[in-house]
Amino acid sequence: MRILLAEDDLSLGESIESWLSLDGYVVDRVMRGDLAETALATHDYQCLLLDRGLPGLTGDALLRTLRARRNTIPVIMITARDALRDRIEGLDLGADDYLVKPFDLEELSARIRAALRRYEGRTDTRLQHGDLSMDPVAKQVTYQGRSIDLTAHEFAVLQALLRRPGHVVSRSQLEDALYAWGEEVESNTIEVHIHNLRRKLDPSVIKTIRRQGYRLAD
Known part of the structure; x- marks a missing residue:
């Protein structure tokens, strides 16, 4: 899962990026609001962590623009502005959460x-599709009652598929779930992970949709 972190405090930004990477997320980090706007226009993110006081384009202005464009990406504001009025303003701008x-x-x-x-309209932390179950918090996967050991990248690929059951997920979307900016992507890396997942689960679990991508079997 890929997250955009827009934070101009270098030390805090590095700490958050390091923590979230250990927690299994792919993180792209920018220190300006205008760069965050460009990143959002060119990449597929599942969440935006947004500081209000960014240079170039403030977090408030960026969020206002996103919502005016009907961009529904989940946004969590991370800011030192802790007054009640500030919290109300941030949420009314369209933030999904506000963290001081x-x-x-x-x-x-x-x-x-x-x-x-x-x-995603879910109430449960677990992702479930037929006999396949994933706990993103505990980093555990079970299939037909069996515990399945996966590498971090295999887990990320399967998670991307489980978040869109019934939908085709393209190769580029799976790569976005695995790699941040500047990381080298080998040409056959997705195929390798899909092969390993089929071997560990069952060959029929993941379907290849010719020239489109992959989806979970019905």
């Missing part, structure tokens, strides 16, 4: 998960 600095990084992860559940 300094905050606990475990709480940030929990708020991201909650924002994604609301966006």
Whole structure:
């Protein structure tokens, strides 16, 4: 799952990026609002962590623009502005959540998960499709009652498919779920992960849709 972090505090930004990477997310980080706007226009993100006081384009202005364009990406504001009036303004601008600095990084992860559940219309943390079940918090996968050991990249590919059951997920979308900016992507990496998932689960679990991508079997 890919997250855009728009934070101009270098130390805090590095800490958040490191934590979320360990938590299994792919993180792209920018320090200006105008760069965040460009990134959102050119990449597929599942969540935006947005500081209000960004240079170039403020977080408030960026969020106002996103919502005016009917962009529904979950947005969590991360800011030092902690007055009640500030919280109300941020939420009324269209933020899905508002987190005041300094905050606990475990709480940030929990708020991201909650924002994604609301966006996807789910109440349960688990992702379920037939006999296949994933717990993103515990990083556990079961299939037909068996516990399945997956690598971090295999887990990310399967999670991308489970978040869109019944839909075809393209190769480029799966690559976006695995790699941040600047990371080298090998030409056959997705095919390798799909092959390994079929071997560990069942060959029939993941269908190849010719020239389109992959989807979970009905």
